[in-house]
Amino acid sequence: MNRAERLSAVLDLLAESSQVEVEQIVERLGVSPATARRDLDALAQQQLLTRTRGGAVAHSVAYDLPIRYKNQQNPDAKAAIARAASALVPRGAVIGLCGGTTSTAIADALMARADIMEPAPDPGLTVVTNALNIAMQLSMRPQIKTVVTGGVVHSRSYELVGSYVDAVLGNVTLDLAFIGVNGIDPIVGPTSHDEREAAVNTLMASRAAHAVIVADASKIDKRAFAAIGPRRLFTTVITDEGATPEQRQRLSEHGYDVIVAS
Structure with missing residues (x-):
């Protein structure tokens, strides 16, 4: 585990109970007490936590995630994707990055990247998102430039929707x-239960040189209410090993480049 990954892991430990002790870091990450203390000091300098005697506490965060982000289904598949x-x-x-549990997992994976988290004059990554939870996660990483769309908060998903997003x-x-x-x-292509989220997702995909659908196997061959399209807006689907060979073949036959994550 490199230093950037280790610092991210320390923040994950902190998120579990809002406080962490040096001994916990030593036990969970297999590092020396001196390394654990240096990591806490580094994170404190970035104002990502507050040091205490023997550990650290989290800065207060004035929001809680909807239940969909806490009890996500198929977590291993989404982590692979x-x-x-x-x-x-x-x-x-x-x-x-749109909202949703898979996009949240992508944000986690990007924050664990040593090359992105390496301090440098220019951002290691720029992320444009309409998801408040993802924006809050990324805002703790100064190496990532985070751009939040405007919009009205959708209370079910914490996504910003509506015409203000267009700006x-x-x-x-x-x-x-x-x-x-x-x-x-x-x-039919990709679909969403909510027409407002579908509209934002369509616009976000249209602004990209390469638009990618991320969907675990349980989403394949399913249709929801609102189309995310037009049909040829997406060229790539990332799914997991739960997708059957027949499902992958059908997607390929209809023009999708299918990436199976493991």
């Missing part, structure tokens, strides 16, 4: 956009 998505992102890229997304260009979906049908 997140790693595959992260592998497509070069350092210094400008990417779009930001209509004036940016993205290298990549990762779009989570509620369903992906080979013929």
Whole structure:
């Protein structure tokens, strides 16, 4: 585990109970007490935590995540998809992330990247997002430039939706956009339960040189209410090993480049 990954892991430990002790870091990460203390000091200098005698406490955060982010389904599949998505992102890229549990996992994977988290004059990554939870996560990483769209908060998902989003997304260009979906049908394409989220996702994808659908196997061959399109807006689908060979073949036959994450 390199230093950037270790610092990210310390913050994850801190998030579990809002405080962490040096002994916990030593036990969980397998480092020396001196290394644990240096890591806490480094994070305190970045104002990501407050040092205490023998450990640290988290800065107060004035929000709590919706239940969908706490009890996500298929976490292993989504973590695998997140790693595959992260592998497509070069350092210094400008990417779009919509809301949802898979996009949240992608944000986690990007924050664990040593090349992105390396201190440098220019951002290691620029992320444009309409998801408040992702923006809050990324705002703790000074190496990542975080751009939040305008909009009205959707209380179910903590996503910003509505016409105000257009003001930001209509004036940016993205290298990549990762779009989570509620369903992906080979013929109909990607769909969402909510037409407002679908509209934002469509616009975000249209601003990207490469728009990627991220969907675990449970979403394949499913249709939801609102189309995210037009049909040829997306060229790539990242899914997990739960997708059957037949499902992968159907997606390929209808023009998708299918990446199976493991």
